[in-house]
Amino acid sequence: MTSILGALGGALDSLDEDEPVRPRTTRDWVVDSLTFVLAIAFAVLVTAQEFYGWGADGIRRGPAWLLWVDLALSLVLCVGLWWRRRRPVSLALIGVLFGVFSAASGGATLIILFNLAVHRRFPVAAALTALNVAPTLIYAAVRPDPAVGYWATIAWTAVLASINLLWGSLIRSRRQLLRSLRDRAERAEAEQQLRVAQARQLERTRIAREMHDVLAHRISLLSLHAGALEIRPDAPAAEVAKAAGVIRASAHQALQDLREVIGVLREPTAAGDPERPQPTLADLTALVEESRAAGTRVTLELPDGAENPPDVVGRTAYRMVQEGLTNARKHAPGALVTVSVAGAPGAGLTIRVRNPGPLAVGAPVLPGAGTGLVGLTERATLAGGRLDHRREPGGGFTLEAWLPWPKT
Template sequence: MNTVTGPYRRDVRDWIVDLSMFLLALVFAAMTLLDFPPPGPPHGDVPVITVPDHPTWWEAAERLAALAACTSLWWRRRWPVQIAVSLIALSVVTDLVSGALLIALFSLALHRPPKVSLVVFGLGIASVGLKSLVLPDPHLPALIAFLLSVAVQGAVIGWGLSVHHRRELVDSLRERAVHAETEAQLRAEHAQHQVREAMAREIHDVLGHRLSLLSVHAGALEYRPDAPAEEIARSAKVIRESAHQALQDLREVIGVLRAPVGELPQPTMADLRQLVEEADEAGARVAFTEDYDGTVPDRTGRTAYRIVQEGLTNVRKHAPGADTRVSVRGAPGEGLTVEVRNGRAPAPVPRGGSDGQGLVGLTERVSLLSGRLEHGPTPGGGWRLSAWLPWPA
């Protein structure tokens, strides 16, 4: 709905439309002065300008009123109600404002709510009835003239309301399009945020495991500088291999981030044994048992791998050297149970600044699969990390 409340500035189209409406109202007023007398002498069928049986001042007042009515159309967008009501009142005493009145009624229906337009239309019907008493049409019966005037005003109001509703529909569709575009952009940003969170979890899981191996062996070399040469060489080899593998993992992550489409390389259940062997080589003393039949779904297998990886990483951080048991058991229809349990650390380990984001990430992974994750201390002073993951039959 177009409602002008502040200073209104016309563009080129508005100037053309307003000038056209002004000239159209003037032409309508001039044609109202023409009269078509009955056929016959002295004029036949040629229209002439008749001189009504009114005083000269009345004729001048009518023409000034018609000029003022046509001029008022220039402000019909700003004050459509006031101008329409004023022209309705003038139409009772003069026919010269009829053209300006119809244009004002159309503009009113276009720029104001339908309720306001219908109220003003009611005033127009009343003015037509009053006019039939004040200025009866000499060529038409009163009832026919009344119905014709009401029909013309009703048609103009209806046309204006139709254009009004069509503009509202277009504006509504435009707003919906803008809203849909904004919503699509928000969904894309949300999806991008989720992808970034997934990338962060993958980087934490992949590099955290490798770097924890480096930390364990580097710490052993620091605290045992007098270790046998074979043990030092073995630790240096593990450090070199772990650093090399960490760089390879980092290259893969960066490659995926640079690629337009892609995913991080994902582990499977087949990689679990290699993961446990790496931890065992680092001195974690891990016992691994597998007891499941069938092929584990890829997504469930990846989540199981990440659970074991996080559990072994936490053992190296908080209980290095502790006896650790990793068990994976289950069957289709029963689910897959993954457990990492470690005993008490051989020596007290100072608590670092771990923020527990690994367990938070695991909780998110398991919840996405509608599984369950439990973790906490055991009576013997160790730690237990256990998860149940659904495995459809």
């Protein structure tokens, strides 16, 4: 018996916890107070009607003690209305017991069943509503109403209970719809904020990549010439003036590149249009000559009469060579850098930048962000190619990449 009661209690608890109970608001207090007053007024009115024979036949329905018990139990059920949101299933089952002989508790029972239909699933509410209608079969026989009749009493009770159930279910469906729409709106807003945050992050990454690609080369030239002036403070005035001129020109060009990059990144471009500044493979010669003018020994191997690859491929190849020259100036000053580019439509484009170790041991190393190779790897992947970088025996370094070059 104990196990059966425990299982029944657990089942009731699971049904009563179908919907989480929120803290009672001011509106809830007003509604609860109103329903409590209405239920008590109904119980008192029905008891007085039956006690004093105010019905159509003027006959008291039952002994006085039964009417007083009916009123007392209905008041107990009215007090239970304060827990109708937390324990609606339990109160509905109590209403089934009272419905066998009690008429005064009918108002409180209807309120409980209505609350059950609003806050619980329809199968649960429909089953408990049917259970509360079933005692009418016994009540109509024990306390008959000659003015209405046995079957009419049962029919009116069933109709009233069905209307009550459908009304509560309609309100539940409407609340669920509003809650679903509200959740969708909140989720859409959160997704929009996430997309905005991702767009901002992508834009920041894009700016950082462009700044690194464009400015690292210029800044390394500035540092190289400034280091030469620092090492040879007694150099002839002509050499000092020449180095100062190169520094000034490199600084001016770095500022110009910075303005162009920031300006382009701020202005939206049409879909599919290349972004400026966008060097191509044809600009590699100027890039190498600029490095040679800064004192870097560079050899460039380009096939004669080579066909120009697509803009995306040429742009990516230029950035890779630029990063390779910048790294060579940083980590191997004075070493001979070999740049070779070869390829054809259908076979792809191969870029290789190689340099031995630094000639001067202990030479100052220029600081770096450590993200250049990461950015180049990402560029190669986005272009459909691959990139490999490795250290050679003796301290050398090789940067090698392959980019697809489709046939036109």
